[in-house]
Amino acid sequence: MAFQALLELQLSNQSQRPSPNTTSCDAVPEAWDVLYRALPMFILTICAFGLLGNILVLSLLLLPRQRLKVAEIYLVNLAASDLVFVSGLPFWAENIWSRFNWPFGAVLCSVINGVIKAHLFISIFLVVAISQDRYRVLVHPMGSWGRRRRWHARAICLLIWVTGGLLSTPTFLLRSVEAIPDLNISACILLFPHEAWHFARMVELNVLGFLLPLAAICFFNYHILASLRGREEVSRSQCGGPKGSRTTALIFTLVAAFLVCWAPYHFFAFLEFLFHVRAIQGCFWEEVTDLGLQLANFFAFTNSCVNPVIYVFVGRPFRTKIWALYKQCTPRSRTPMSWSHRKEILQLFWRS
Numbered sequence: 001m002a003f004q005a006l007l008e009l010q011l012s013n014q015s016q017r018p019s020p021n022t023t024s025c026d027a028v029p030e031a032w033d034v035l036y037r038a039l040p041m042f043i044l045t046i047c048a049f050g051l052l053g054n055i056l057v058l059s060l061l062l063l064p065r066q067r068l069k070v071a072e073i074y075l076v077n078l079a080a081s082d083l084v085f086v087s088g089l090p091f092w093a094e095n096i097w098s099r100f101n102w103p104f105g106a107v108l109c110s111v112i113n114g115v116i117k118a119h120l121f122i123s124i125f126l127v128v129a130i131s132q133d134r135y136r137v138l139v140h141p142m143g144s145w146g147r148r149r150r151w152h153a154r155a156i157c158l159l160i161w162v163t164g165g166l167l168s169t170p171t172f173l174l175r176s177v178e179a180i181p182d183l184n185i186s187a188c189i190l191l192f193p194h195e196a197w198h199f200a201r202m203v204e205l206n207v208l209g210f211l212l213p214l215a216a217i218c219f220f221n222y223h224i225l226a227s228l229r230g231r232e233e234v235s236r237s238q239c240g241g242p243k244g245s246r247t248t249a250l251i252f253t254l255v256a257a258f259l260v261c262w263a264p265y266h267f268f269a270f271l272e273f274l275f276h277v278r279a280i281q282g283c284f285w286e287e288v289t290d291l292g293l294q295l296a297n298f299f300a301f302t303n304s305c306v307n308p309v310i311y312v313f314v315g316r317p318f319r320t321k322i323w324a325l326y327k328q329c330t331p332r333s334r335t336p337m338s339w340s341h342r343k344e345i346l347q348l349f350w351r352s
Contacts, residue, residue: 031291036099039298043093046301050086053308054079064324071133073153077160078126082304085119088112089301095188102188106177109188114172120205122164123303124213127258129156131220139227167204170197202273210266214258221255257310261303264296 057079271289274280
């Protein structure tokens with residue numbers, strides 16, 4: 001994720017500056033001090049809410065031991081991916097608190113960063129799969145019945161997990177802990193064997209990890225909204241009011257949250273690539289890329305907390321499952337008594 005690009009850029013900039021007497025960007029150390037103090041707490045907050053939200057989602061979908069619907073299969077995989085991801089955030093909170101001095105060894109350096117990178121692709125591909133599933137149901141409802149199978153959804157999810165793992169293989173293999181004498185730290189960094197890897201990483205990250213999925217999401221949701229508008233017009237003429245406004249609002253929320261959480265990160269990641277190849281230069285772009293990439297990274301992190309709210313909490317089936325699980329887990333002796341039963345007990349009490 002952005003930690004890799006941020007750390008590499010920061011280390012290279014700090015270790016290769018020509019003169020220690022450089023006076024440019026004098027206010028930047030103060031900004032970094034604020035980030036070093038504030039961001040670890042923000043990361044831990046995201047971790048706490050992400051763990052609670054995604055564990056609740058998985059509990060509500062898996063504990064009833066019922067056969068999952070197609071949409072629920074995608075939601076379970078999305079919650080599982082988010083849960084694995086937020087479980088690794090405390091390591092990075094400690095890393096930032098220690099000013100990028102990685103204290104957990106080379107194995108965790110590779111594993112934690114590989115999981116974070118895999119989650120980037122898995123979560124976005126699952127959003128595409130969810131949008132595609134809704135497209136089939138809402139735009140082609142008659143033709144979706146024959147092709148919309150649970151085994152098909154499981155196969156797509158398995159393919160997404162495998163693809164995310166393959167795309168993160170360079171991170172698993174090339175991440176290592178390196179001593180940085182100029183900064184007096186041992187940093188967890190990604191060292192590419194050739195400069196061409198930076199271009200390949202940009203294509204993988206920005207094109208495969210954002211632009212193509214975004215195009216697919218916009219395509220599916222555009223046709224979904226067009227179909228819903230037609231249904232709303234029919235419902236107004238027949239029943240006097242729209243019936244698809246809840247679904248329409250949910251779809252807008254999905255796309256808006258995806259853009260708000262991920263677009264800033266990919267924008268600054270592309271700026272980082274341009275700075276690395278010296279397409280843009282100077283102190284201004286250096287600090288804009290450094291600080292912007294760090295902040296944008298945490299907007300992307302919040303998506304793991306927002307996903308349970310957007311995909312499940314907003315929907316009425318989720319509230320129904322909460323109530324069903326509550327009734328299942330509550331002892332019968334503690335269930336509320338009906339008014340007739342309560343009235344009989346009161347009559348017996350007063351007679352005695």
